[in-house]
Amino acid sequence: MRFSLTLLGTNSALPAHGRHPTAQVLNIQERQFLIDCGEGTQMRMLDFSVRKARIRQIFISHLHGDHFYGLIGLLTSYGLNGRKEPMEIFSPAGLEEIIEVQFHPSGGGLPYPVKFSAFDPDRPQLLFENSQVEVHSFPLLHSIPTAGFLFREKDRPRNIRPEKIEEYEIHFSKIPSIKQGADLELPNGRFIPNAELTLDPPRSRSYAYCSDTQYTEDIIPYIKGVDLLYHESTFCDDHKDQTLVTMHSTARQAATIARKAGVGALILGHYSSRYKELDCFEQEAKEVFSNSVLGLEGREYEIPLKKD
Amino acid sequence: MRFSLTLLGTNSALPAHGRHPTAQVLNIQERQFLIDCGEGTQMRMLDFSVRKARIRQIFISHLHGDHFYGLIGLLTSYGLNGRKEPMEIFSPAGLEEIIEVQFHPSGGGLPYPVKFSAFDPDRPQLLFENSQVEVHSFPLLHSIPTAGFLFREKDRPRNIRPEKIEEYEIHFSKIPSIKQGADLELPNGRFIPNAELTLDPPRSRSYAYCSDTQYTEDIIPYIKGVDLLYHESTFCDDHKDQTLVTMHSTARQAATIARKAGVGALILGHYSSRYKELDCFEQEAKEVFSNSVLGLEGREYEIPLKKD
Numbered sequence: 001m002r003f004s005l006t007l008l009g010t011n012s013a014l015p016a017h018g019r020h021p022t023a024q025v026l027n028i029q030e031r032q033f034l035i036d037c038g039e040g041t042q043m044r045m046l047d048f049s050v051r052k053a054r055i056r057q058i059f060i061s062h063l064h065g066d067h068f069y070g071l072i073g074l075l076t077s078y079g080l081n082g083r084k085e086p087m088e089i090f091s092p093a094g095l096e097e098i099i100e101v102q103f104h105p106s107g108g109g110l111p112y113p114v115k116f117s118a119f120d121p122d123r124p125q126l127l128f129e130n131s132q133v134e135v136h137s138f139p140l141l142h143s144i145p146t147a148g149f150l151f152r153e154k155d156r157p158r159n160i161r162p163e164k165i166e167e168y169e170i171h172f173s174k175i176p177s178i179k180q181g182a183d184l185e186l187p188n189g190r191f192i193p194n195a196e197l198t199l200d201p202p203r204s205r206s207y208a209y210c211s212d213t214q215y216t217e218d219i220i221p222y223i224k225g226v227d228l229l230y231h232e233s234t235f236c237d238d239h240k241d242q243t244l245v246t247m248h249s250t251a252r253q254a255a256t257i258a259r260k261a262g263v264g265a266l267i268l269g270h271y272s273s274r275y276k277e278l279d280c281f282e283q284e285a286k287e288v289f290s291n292s293v294l295g296l297e298g299r300e301y302e303i304p305l306k307k308d
Numbered sequence: 309m310r311f312s313l314t315l316l317g318t319n320s321a322l323p324a325h326g327r328h329p330t331a332q333v334l335n336i337q338e339r340q341f342l343i344d345c346g347e348g349t350q351m352r353m354l355d356f357s358v359r360k361a362r363i364r365q366i367f368i369s370h371l372h373g374d375h376f377y378g379l380i381g382l383l384t385s386y387g388l389n390g391r392k393e394p395m396e397i398f399s400p401a402g403l404e405e406i407i408e409v410q411f412h413p414s415g416g417g418l419p420y421p422v423k424f425s426a427f428d429p430d431r432p433q434l435l436f437e438n439s440q441v442e443v444h445s446f447p448l449l450h451s452i453p454t455a456g457f458l459f460r461e462k463d464r465p466r467n468i469r470p471e472k473i474e475e476y477e478i479h480f481s482k483i484p485s486i487k488q489g490a491d492l493e494l495p496n497g498r499f500i501p502n503a504e505l506t507l508d509p510p511r512s513r514s515y516a517y518c519s520d521t522q523y524t525e526d527i528i529p530y531i532k533g534v535d536l537l538y539h540e541s542t543f544c545d546d547h548k549d550q551t552l553v554t555m556h557s558t559a560r561q562a563a564t565i566a567r568k569a570g571v572g573a574l575i576l577g578h579y580s581s582r583y584k585e586l587d588c589f590e591q592e593a594k595e596v597f598s599n600s601v602l603g604l605e606g607r608e609y610e611i612p613l614k615k616d
Contacts, residue, residue: 014388015351021381039381040348043323063413069381073329073347076373080322094413101409105371105402106452144414 002027003153003205004302005228007269008044010295012234012248013066015040016273019297021066024230025050026151026207028133034058034074035149035209041070042077048298053083057128059135060091061211062121062146068095072102079110086113090127090137092145093118121147124222129154138222140213143247148211150222153204164197202305208263212270214243215253220261227303229263230295232270236280239272248272251281255288264303269295310335311461311513312610313536315577316352318603320542320556321374323348324581327605329374332538333358334459334515336441342366342382343457343517349378350385356606361391365436367443368399369519370429370454376403380410387418394421398435398445400453401426429455432530437462446530448521451555456519458530461512472505510613516571520578522551523561528569535611537571538603540578544588547580559589563596572611577603 004027011019021038025045032054034041045052052074060068068091078087089095096116103109119127119137122145128135132154137147157179164170168186170178178184184192208223210231223229234248243249249257251268258266266289268281275281278294285292293301312335319327329346333353340362342349353360360382368376376399386395397403404424411417427435427445430453436443440462445455465487472478476494478486486492492500516531518539531537542556551557557565559576566574574597576589583589586602593600601609 014385015354020351039378040351043328043348046323065380065384065410065414069384069410070347072373073377076377077322092413097412098410102373102377102406104405105400106373 001029001202001305002302003029003207003305004300005207005230005267006048006050006300007267007295007297008041008048008050009036009038010269010271010297012270012272013064014273017276019271019273020044021069022211022270023070024209025055028151028153030054031056031130031132033135033151036061036067036211037069037071037074038066039069039073042074044297045074052078053081053085056085056087057135058087058089059127059149060089060095061140061149061209062142062144063092063094063098064144064212067211068098071095072099075099075110075114079112083112086115088115088117088128090117090119090135092121092147119147121145136222138219140210140219141216141247142212142214146212148213148219148222149209150206150226151208152206152226155204156201158194158198158201160198168192168197170197200307202307205303205305207303210257212247213249214247215249215257217257217260220257223257223261223263225262227264228267228301229258229261229265230267230269231257233268233281233285234270234272236275237284238280239274251285251292252288255285255292258292259289264291265301266292267295267301268292309337309510309613310610311337311515311613312608313515313538313575314356314358314608315575315603315605316349316356316358317346318577318579318605320578320580321372322581325584327579327581328352329377330519330578331378332517333363336459336461338362339364339438339440341443341459344369344375344519345377345379345382346374347377347381350382352605353382360386361389361393364393364395365443366395366397367435367457368397368403369448369456369517370450370452371400371402371406372452372520375519376406379403380407383407383418383422387420391420394423396423396425396436398425398427398443400429400455427455429453444530446527448518448527449524449555450520450522454520456521456527456530457517458514458534459516460514460534463512464509466502466506466509468506476500476505478505508615510615513611513613515611518565520555521557522555523557523565525565525568528565531565531569531571533570535572536575536609537566537569537573538575538577539565541576541589541593542578542580544583545592546588547582559593559600560596563593563600566600567597572599573609574600575603575609576600
């Protein structure tokens with residue numbers, strides 16, 4: 001029942017100091033989701049033993065190259081590895097053409113189905129759901145249309161107390177509704193409240209990803225109370241003047257968003273290549289929000305399963 | 309007066325075992341030429357401290373992804389680094405569209421001039437020359453149109469012997485023609501043969517690059533006698549049956565070409581990802597041509613300046 005994030009690339013557009021452009025893998029109950037895909041993502045997956053065959057959905061936040069240049073290589077390698085399973089790619093419009101044109105000269109293509117699902121980054125929407133998780137997009141404030149993503153586990157059914165099944169001779173046909181919270185009516189007309197019959201399930205976990213954005217409190221409603229927030233922090237305070245020019249954030253601004261949104265923990269990343277050392281990011285973020293950590297490549301950040 | 313080759317990527321299409329897709333930098337007298345540009349080339353340049361600002365020409369052998377997927381990232385990073393100098397890219401037709409379309413969604417582009425020079429890989433031609441070097445393409449035998457490249461230093465002028473200038477009171481206006489091999493006519497009508505006036509210059513050096521090809525002796529006239537030959541060797545003998553299916557070569561075949569072409573040394577590369585260890589490549593090549601070496605990433609192969 002794992003819920004964990006592995007960072008593959010933590011730098012901004014220019015690779016430097018051993019850091020790479022943005023890519024992340026989110027593992028939710030052994031299903032892997034790829035989030036952005038900068039150049040070299042497939043090599044970083046090899047470096048960190050990511051089980052890439054388990055990825056069925058890729059989410060691209062925006063079409064600046066440092067967030068998608070690695071996609072063509074990854075998709076090609078899947079094909080060379082014999083992949084047959086379909087892949088779905090969610091991104092702002094334009095990506096399908098970019099991928100397709102690269103196969104024109106060789107007359108090739110991919111030997112497995114790829115579905116491009118273009119979405120409008122400027123309005124929030126539900127992009128994907130399965131039995132375990134929902135993925136929503138929400139608008140960020142950047143120089144081109146850019147989305148953040150919210151991954152949220154669906155609520156689990158309540159846990160029925162086995163001794164109550166025996167005590168009230170509950171028929172198995174009634175168990176699904178009780179797990180969903182229904183009360184029980186006994187043959188004698190007496191009502192047993194659900195609270196007596198069940199225990200709270202583990203609570204659902206959530207992760208919000210804010211790739212490239214300048215400081216904006218407009219995103220707070222979308223990310224409020226998530227367990228884990230990644231918010232870009234391209235600069236430290238010493239280059240705060242760059243944030244409005246480039247439409248990026250400082251670590252302190254990322255931490256301010258984290259604090260105001262009441263998140264569990266903040267991961268920093270998208271560091272400008274002008275910084276070789278990252279101390280200022282962590283220090284300045286912690287001054288505002290103590291549960292801030294540096295995003296580091298190859299590091300896995302786990303959200304344990306727990307009850308409220 | 310350096311002439312050296314640095315390998316950035318030595319694997320075939322799938323990156324594996326710490327090896328990367330094809331890219332090489334050829335340094336001729338401190339001018340750098342990039343040959344092919346697989347994904348991650350810009351990171352490999354950082355790894356090996358390649359002075360990439362000195363690259364003004366890029367040569368792409370064919371449009372299979374493992375030979376060009378790294379180009380868009382490299383070109384973008386040049387722009388972010390403030391490059392203003394023009395770049396010229398030689399490749400089979402189709403590459404310009406691939407690069408351009410990737411800037412459409414962001415409405416961006418490159419802040420320096422890029423000239424795409426499409427050439428026909430199916431016929432040999434002179435692609436580029438400056439005062440020091442000529443670069444020729446020649447056809448290889450692969451599943452899509454693919455070119456090899458021949459880099460050859462131009463002949464240097466002959467070295468005039470200083471004592472002869474004094475002895476024959478040679479006017480400075482005559483020196484350029486003597487350096488080109490002309491004899492000298494003295495005022496008294498006597499002829500002094502050039503061989504008395506000059507010494508041999510260092511001989512011109514040459515490198516031939518055969519990226520992806522099955523065994524074909526048709527390439528021998530183009531690469532005959534080069535100092536250094538890179539010839540792909542995707543397989544060892546154990547998978548020789550794959551060479552005709554995939555249109556690649558074995559190490560033994562590469563060495564056979566090297567021997568028949570009378571080259572100085574052979575560098576192997578483009579190893580299939582099925583091989584973790586490379587011993588069989590070197591061993592089988594050396595059985596045919598003793599001056600064969602494994603191409604290894606980050607290794608620099610130098611051709612010293614020497615006289616015949």
